[in-house]
Amino acid sequence: MAELLQIMVAVVAVGSLYALIALGYTMVYGILKFINFAHSDVFVLGAWVSLVLSVMIISALKLAPGSSPPLWIAPLVLIAAMVVCGLVGFAIERLAYKPLRKAPRLNVLITAIGVSLLLQNVGQLTGFAVAKDDDGKTIATVPFGPSPKRMPSLLPETAAPDPNLAKPLVLIQPVDVFIFVSAIVLMVGLQYLVFRTKFGAAMRAVSFNTETAALMGIRVDRVISVTFVTGAMLAAAAGFMYALKYPGLNQTAHETWVLLGLKAFVAAVVGGIGNVRGAVLGGFLIAFIEFMGMYCFSKYLDPVLHTNMGTNLRDVYVFAMLIFVLLVRPAGILGSQLKEKV
Amino acid sequence: MSDYLLDVRGIGISFGGLKACDGLTVQIPTGGLHGLIGPNGAGKTTAFNLITGVYRTQMGSVTLDGVKVDHLRPHEIAKAGLSRTFQNIRLFSELSVLDNVKLACHCRGRHTLLGTLLRTPRFVAQERAMTARAIEMLDVFSLQHLAGEQAKNLPYGDQRRLEICRALATEPKVLLLDEPAAGMNPSEKKALAQSIKLIREQFKLAVLLIEHDMGLVMDICEKITVLDHGCTIAHGTPSEIQNNPKVQEAYLGEPATA
Amino acid sequence: MSGELQQLVPTMMPSAARALLKGVALPVASALVLGLVMQFVVGPAIGAYPASVALQVGISVMLAVSLNIVNGYTGQFSIGHAGFFAVGAYVGAGISYYAALSGIDPASGQQPSQALSNGAWLVWNDGQNFLFSYGEWRMILASIVGGCVAAGLGYIVGLPSLRLRGDYLAIVTLGFGEITRVLLTQTKPQIFDRDELAATHAKDWVIPPMGGATGFSDIPAYASLMWVWFFVAVMIFFAYRVKQSSTGRALLSIREDEIAARSMGVNITKYKVRAFVLAAGLAGLAGSLYAHTGQVIRPQEAGFQRSFEVIIFVVLGGMGSISGVVLAAIILSILPEALRDLSEYRLIVYALLLILMMIVRPKGLFGVREIWEFWPFTRAKKSEKKVITP
Known part of the structure; x- marks a missing residue:
């Protein structure tokens, strides 16, 4: 029981991350009807910007060795990462996607792949130093360099319970709570923006029919920009939280990032792409499938097969889920089938 | 078995709450030339999309030369002998x-x-x-x-x-033309009317025609169906249609239809 | 009214001998000529290292030509092409390697363990067994099996996703490639010992011993310049024939306008799947040949990096243009060799090129047309000729 509860803690934390990234995919798809392939790279950017900023702040504070960093760093870095990624998202939309507003969707898709490649590979250039440790050794660079780095821990950690305890405890780290709370705050904020404000109404109008919305006096370009920026900021927040939870960050063109972005996209599809609530639902569902898949495979199949790959196949479960959803309900759980006009 | 080559009975579809096409019945014998007219947004193209299988009909049936085609996919319908053109050239x-x-x-x-x-x-x-x-x-x-x-x-x-x-x-039995004269000048329209007649003779097929140009429709069609807001409001020969008060009413205040 | 076309067909039948000559003998002969020229003229002329680059260039061309059938002709966007490539590579390598390990290699007459240690498996390279080594033909067979397995997977992946809107294919194929990579890392360690191999049971092959994350090595290197370029030519012939046929027109019509294509009687799902399966199969074949070029194959072959590289060939060369894509693949595979110092920037430049190309010349360098169609005289002649043909 405790084992399952422990899994649920991970599901909630990781599900929040997926949901945050999926929101960006789904919002852009809702408005421009294309998959923003570069979205997952914005998420990666968010994670790496958080790492560099944290390292810079901590080294500037010159903390006494062994002391934990002050708590205010975390929200500060979060906001800074969101701002940086928001700006990058704005630039991407203006420079790469806006010239293609009237182009076939295939071209936009190719451009998105181009932007994705660009972000990945610029991100792992050998950068110039922005922070050095006491010995004068470079510890953070911009861009981020071709090798993995470690995010400093910004939140206190609960010590793991004694494994020999008769009744095993469920361990909830502060980082899990932080992720869940801030994800919920951001998602509620987004719900408010989309469904309760005038600007949200404009977004929904553009999503429904761009031309008509333009004729009604909505400034479509501005709506699209804001949508991109919002999506990028949510991705940045997810990136920051990911870096807190899994501090060993791979270089930006590493395969693990692609799979993470892919899973978030699957979340958006499963929930119903274009549907904001669906993305949140999908995020948690995908995390659930992923962790339950690992648990069940390791527990029941690995002993039979004499293997030890239950956890290594975590992405496979999610992908199987995607195929299943595409076969059974192609529009996703909360999505509606689109009709093409003839 | 019906006597008609194309026998469309009571087909309809609604998008959300909007009944885009509601119980349309069109029957064309071999060699017939049938007009489908109506103001903008009357559901003419929707009717075409239903007949050719681009949309699934929610009611009614389409029979082509004795074969029910309303549940076939568009390419199967084309193979069965129903071919079309598009309003915005494709x-x-x-x-x-x-x-x-x-x-x-x-x-x-x-x-x-x-x-x-x-x-x-x-x-x-x-x-x-x-x-x-x-x-x-x-x-x-x-x-x-x-x-x-x-x-x-x-x-x-x-x-x-x-x-x-x-x-x-595609060697069709029935040809569906969606506003073939749109954007043409009067002399081109005249030539088009001639070639539509010619096609019908030469290829021995039935034609269903959507057109906004009343002159053209009245000139070449034997039967006309008038749609408005998805419903059939009149059905008959060109002269019957011209004198139908309901049709005149539907077209009043619709200057953009010519 | 119906069957007018079919009535015409029997009246226009060419003689069987002529069809066989033009349909089979001509392409096989010219492919053979290209292969032989590459092997015995170009190879020795450019030296050992450039010749090994030429092998890889051939593989790139095959990948580009095959992906072009899906992304170029049909306008569907697959971004997991490397997945099929890797599947073909592993299947082909598995067959060749374990078949060789389980028996005496007839080419050298040696036990595999000896053969491995003195490099005699590279029979091709000693030049004595030209076209007559048993292993080479086994490689061809293994490659065809690899291609078939990849094509079968293409069917499984393509069928659900090709029924849906275009973008889903992109994401499903990307997922497929990455999942293939993950699954390949989970394979068991490679077996190097003959006795150990003999002692395995069927259940040991449920998860095949393909080397896991460390990769699959010591694959007999039978894929010489001759074979690689022979298959390059065959694939180009295939691709060209598909393009110049009713099937090809159906594919192009899907890319141009799906709704019109359906209304003209094209079963678009069937043709999309057909294109996808064909492309997957050819990629699998290319993969198997790659495995036989003396490389250690690793799960990374299935990853998105390789897929993206192929996409770049296709997009830059012109989506649908065989000659454009071949040219792009050749140039872009040789260029990194020339610019080794700048390898860090290579993908950045590619990415910028992609973005720029979409803004400036969205159909790629040559669009759907072939290079020679841009020659002003040929174009005029071509349209003239088309009118006179019947």
Whole structure:
């Protein structure tokens, strides 16, 4: 029981991350009807910007060795990462996607792949130093360099319970709570923006029919920009939280990032792409499938097969889920089938 | 068995709460020429999309030459002998004029991957036959001299005629024309009316025509159905329609329909 | 009214001998000529290292030509092409390697363990067994099996996703490639010992011993310049024939306008799947040949990096243009060799090129047309000729 509860803690934390990234995919798809392939790279950017900023702040504070960093760093870095990624998202939309507003969707898709490649590979250039440790050794660079780095821990950690305890405890780290709370705050904020404000109404109008919305006096370009920026900021927040939870960050063109972005996209599809609530639902569902898949495979199949790959196949479960959803309900759980006009 | 070549009975669809087409019945005998008119947004193109299977009908039935086709997919309906043109021209713009027509011969051919890769005698013969057929069809529309041109480079009127030509190359029993005269000048319209009549004679098929130009419709159609807001409001010969008060009412205050 | 076309067909049948000559003998002969020229003229002329680059260039061309059938002709966007490549590579390598390990290599007459240690498996390279080594033919067979397995997977992946809107294919194929990579890392360690191999049971092959994350090595290097370029030529012939056929027109019509294509009687799902399966199969074949070029194959072959590289060939060369794509693949595979110092920037430049190309010349360098169609005289002649043909 405790084992399952422990899994649920991970599901909630990781599900929040997926949901945050999926929101960006789904919002852009809702408005421009294309998959923003570069979205997952914005998420990666968010994670790496958080790492560099944290390292810079901590080294500037010159903390006494062994002391934990002050708590205010975390929200500060979060906001800074969101701002940086928001700006990058704005630039991407203006420079790469806006010239293609009237182009076939295939071209936009190719451009998105181009932007994705660009972000990945610029991100792992050998950068110039922005922070050095006491010995004068470079510890953070911009861009981020071709090798993995470690995010400093910004939140206190609960010590793991004694494994020999008769009744095993469920361990909830502060980082899990932080992720869940801030994800919920951001998602509620987004719900408010989309469904309760005038600007949200404009977004929904553009999503429904761009031309008509333009004729009604909505400034479509501005709506699209804001949508991109919002999506990028949510991705940045997810990136920051990911870096807190899994501090060993791979270089930006590493395969693990692609799979993470892919899973978030699957979340958006499963929930119903274009549907904001669906993305949140999908995020948690995908995390659930992923962790339950690992648990069940390791527990029941690995002993039979004499293997030890239950956890290594975590992405496979999610992908199987995607195929299943595409076969059974192609529009996703909360999505509606689109009709093409003839 | 019905006596009609195309027998459309009470088809309809609604999008959300909007009944875009509600219980349309159109029956055309072999060689018939039937007009479908109505103000903008009356559901004419929706009716075409229902008949050709682009949308699934939610009610009613479509029978083509005694075969029920309303649950077939669009390509199966095309193969059954129902071909159409589009209101906003949908040619394969990057392909040559000849290839556009040859593609339409596709549904009458047999295509295997192995034959294609090895160029078996059957494959070669079929390709030749397609080319011959396509040239023949282009000749009917005097487009032969443009065969090698990309479709997108054709003047507007030629594009419209090429679309009809392409539709005919599928060897249809019934031809559905969606506003073929849109954007044409009076003399072009006259020529078009002539060729529609000619097509009907030469290929022995039934035609269902959507058109906004009343002169054209009244001139060539034997029967006319008038739609408004998805409903059939009148049905009859051109003179009956012209004197129908309901039709006049529907068209009043609709200056954009001419 | 119906069957007018079919009535015409029998009257236009060419003679069987002529069809066989033009349909089979001509392409095989010219492919053989290209292969032999590459092997015995170009190879020795450019030296050992450039010759090994030429092998890889051939593989790139095959990948580009095959992906072009899906992304170029049909306008569907697959971004997991490397997945099929890797599947073909592993299947082909598995067959070749374990078949060789389980028996005496007839080419050298040696036990595999000896053969491995003195490099005699590279029979091709000693030049004595030209076209007559048993292993080479086994490689061809293994490659065809690899291609078939990849094609089968293509069917499984393509069928659900090709029924849906275009973008889903992109994401499903990307997922497929990455999942293939993950699954390949989970394979068991490679077996190097003959007795150990003999002692395995069927259940040991449920998860095949393909080397896991460390990769699959010591694959007999039978894929010489001759074979690689022979298959390059065959694939180009295939691709060209598909393009110039009713099937090809159906594919192009799907790319141009799906709704019009359906209304003209094209079963678009069937043709999309057909294109996808064909492309997957050819990629699998290319993969198997790659495995036989003396490389250690690793799960990374299936990853998105390789897929993206192929996409770049296709997009830059012109989506649908065989000659454009071949040219792009050749240039872009040789260029990194020339600019080794700048390898860090290579993908950045590619990415910028992609973005720029979409803004400036969205159909790629040559669009759907072939290079020679841009020659002003040929174009004029071509349209003239088309009118006269019947």
